[in-house]
Amino acid sequence: MTNPFLTVANVRLIEQQVKKILSAKSSSKDPEVLNAVKGLAVAEIKEKLPNATAEILHAISNISDRTDAELFKESLKRYTIPFKTISEKGLQKLFRKDKKLKLPKLEMVDWHSISYLSWLDSGTHRQYIVIEKDGAFVALRGVSQPQYATKGICAICNQHGAVHLFTATVKGNADMYTSYSNYICDDVETCNAHVTDYEKLEAFVARNLV
Ligand SMILES: [Zn+2]
Structure with missing residues (x-):
C-alpha cells in the first residue's frame, strides 16, 4: 500500500494535463501530434511534481480516451492526501x-x-x-x-x-x-x-x- 503523497493541488495539476491530452485527441487524428502532447504533459508534470512516480507518468502516456482518463483519475485517489478534516x-x-x-x-x-x-x-x-x-x-x-x-x-x-x-x-x-x-x-x-x-x-x- 503506497502512502498518499500528492496534494489535492498536485492532483489538479495532473488532471489539467490529462485534459490537454484529451482535447488533442479530439482535435487531431495524427498519432504524432497526440504523442507530442503526451510528451509535453509528462515533461510538465515531471518539472512541477518531481515526486510523481514512474507509474503515474507511464499511466499518463498510456491515456488514449476518456475512459482511460477516468480510470486514471480514479487511480490517483489512493495517492491523494485529503484536506485535513476539521470539525x-x-x-x-x-x-x-x-x-x-x-x-x-x-x-x-x-x-x-x-x-x-x-x-x-x-x-x-x-x-x-x-x-x-x-x-x-x-x-x-x-x-x-x-x-x-x-x-x-x-x-x-x-x-x-x-x-x-x-x-x-x-x-x-x-x-x-x-x-x-x-x-x-x-x-x-x-x-x-x-x-x-x-x-x-x-x-x-x-x-x-x-
Ligand atoms: Zn478561483
Whole structure:
C-alpha cells in the first residue's frame, strides 16, 4: 500500500494535463501530434511534481480516451492526501470572534477534492476561507460583494471566470483599519478544481491577513 503523497493541488495539476491530452485527441487524428502532447504533459508534470512516480507518468502516456482518463483519475485517489478534516468545533475556534457564526455543511465536503475550505453566509455576505499550513489551519474572513460580480482572473486559482469582489479588513497599528480587495471565483468548487499551485493560495491568504 503506497502512502498518499500528492496534494489535492498536485492532483489538479495532473488532471489539467490529462485534459490537454484529451482535447488533442479530439482535435487531431495524427498519432504524432497526440504523442507530442503526451510528451509535453509528462515533461510538465515531471518539472512541477518531481515526486510523481514512474507509474503515474507511464499511466499518463498510456491515456488514449476518456475512459482511460477516468480510470486514471480514479487511480490517483489512493495517492491523494485529503484536506485535513476539521470539525464544527474546530471552525468555531478558528473564527471565535465571530458571533453567530454560520457553519458550512461539513458532511457534504469531499476532503479529497479541496485545497481550501470556504463558505458564504448569504445573510451577512461574510465569506470564510480556511487553508492548511504546516499542519495547522489558517483562517481568513472577508466580505463577499456579489454586487461586484464580473468576469475576471481569480486571485486564488488564477483562472479566468465568473468572479466577485472579496474584501478582508485588517486591524493594524493604532486601531487603523486597512481593507484588501481581490476578485475570487464565485464558485468555490470550480475554484478548487483549478487550484494547481498551493503556494499561490497560501500567498493569497497571507496577503489578506497582514
Ligand atoms: Zn478561483
